[in-house]
Amino acid sequence: MSDEHKTTLRGYRIANTAIPARPVEPALYLVATPIGNLGDITLRALETLAGADVLACEDTRVTRVLLDRFGIVNRPFSYHEHNADEAGPKLLAALENGKSVALVSDAGTPMVSDPGYRLAQLAIEAGHRVVPIPGASAPLAALVGSGMPSDAFLFAGFLPVKDKGRRDRLAELSRIPATLIFFESPHRIGASLAAATDVLGGSRRAVVCRELTKTYEEFRRGTLAELAAYYDDRAVKGEIVLLVAPPDIDDVPGAVEVDVLLRELAASMPTSKAAAEGARLTGLSKKDLYQRLLSLKGEAGGD
Numbered sequence: 001m002s003d004e005h006k007t008t009l010r011g012y013r014i015a016n017t018a019i020p021a022r023p024v025e026p027a028l029y030l031v032a033t034p035i036g037n038l039g040d041i042t043l044r045a046l047e048t049l050a051g052a053d054v055l056a057c058e059d060t061r062v063t064r065v066l067l068d069r070f071g072i073v074n075r076p077f078s079y080h081e082h083n084a085d086e087a088g089p090k091l092l093a094a095l096e097n098g099k100s101v102a103l104v105s106d107a108g109t110p111m112v113s114d115p116g117y118r119l120a121q122l123a124i125e126a127g128h129r130v131v132p133i134p135g136a137s138a139p140l141a142a143l144v145g146s147g148m149p150s151d152a153f154l155f156a157g158f159l160p161v162k163d164k165g166r167r168d169r170l171a172e173l174s175r176i177p178a179t180l181i182f183f184e185s186p187h188r189i190g191a192s193l194a195a196a197t198d199v200l201g202g203s204r205r206a207v208v209c210r211e212l213t214k215t216y217e218e219f220r221r222g223t224l225a226e227l228a229a230y231y232d233d234r235a236v237k238g239e240i241v242l243l244v245a246p247p248d249i250d251d252v253p254g255a256v257e258v259d260v261l262l263r264e265l266a267a268s269m270p271t272s273k274a275a276a277e278g279a280r281l282t283g284l285s286k287k288d289l290y291q292r293l294l295s296l297k298g299e300a301g302g303d
Helices: 003-009 041-051 060-069 082-096 116-125 138-146 163-173 189-198 224-231 255-266 273-284 286-302
Strands: 012-013 016-022 028-031 054-057 076-078 101-104 130-133 153-158 179-184 205-210 220-223 239-244
Touching: 003 041, 003 163, 028 041, 028 116, 041 101, 054 060, 054 082, 082 116, 082 205, 082 224, 101 116, 101 130, 116 130, 130 273, 138 179, 138 205, 138 220, 153 163, 179 189, 189 205, 189 224, 189 239, 205 224, 220 224, 224 239, 239 273, 255 273, 255 286
Parallel strands: 028 101, 028 130, 054 076, 054 101, 153 179
Antiparallel strands: 012 016, 179 239, 205 220, 205 239
16 A cells, blocks of 8 residues: 555544544654543544554553544554563654654553653654643643642652652652642552551641543542541542642741751750651651751851
8 A cells, every 4th residue: 555545544533524634744742642531632632643653652452442432543553661672762763764653651641650751851862853742631630620729739650659668758748838649559549548647647638539530530538537537448449649738838847946856856866867757757858857967066066
């Protein structure tokens, strides 16, 4: 089949209407796809998926469902974290040869908690255009539906699996003046809420967002303590986004208050241990508190 004839087959379908897709200019296109409801796909995304010379995705079976729904015959090429070293150079070679490459994740926006950033970095280093095709995003969908403050927010991906790592990470984030957004497994949401209650305080507001845009979409709101109690030993299904409200301004210790606490701790324990205990009590960085303790001891020695 000639390239010209292949071009005429490129297109997509909405209901019973077939729409031809224009050829896509050479570049790496990062295409957002629905996180549940296929109706959330954009027209620009459909045209890019249909018109790109190469379509790369995490799981060809998942992407095929989307393509079939909209009558796109473009054949997906597998690119994921386990084959990136082999598949990545092939996609870069296509870009070098003047081809257009569209990259999608299984759901949502590429580069958000998936391996696509590696390909984008290499493409940028090689001088290729990288074009975002905006659309669905689970963190943003959760944020706007949660009722949490949205003037400042931090997406922190998945929390560590092990309890100590999870608590350490929460402590690092505890004093950030922004809404915290996490992805979480349904099997770990109870443990994560329990850890968050201990580290961040049970009175802090939170929202568990489950099955966003799908039939059984749910926003469960409450304090961390209330949500931890609800999800304790409860069987949960579906994909989850957890949001935690920013700390109250009154809860954030000032510099003078921190210095007083560090001096009290250092009077009864070694510097490193005092810094660790200070980090646990305040949620501030252990490294920063350790350096501050050294400075305080230096100031005291100089008097």
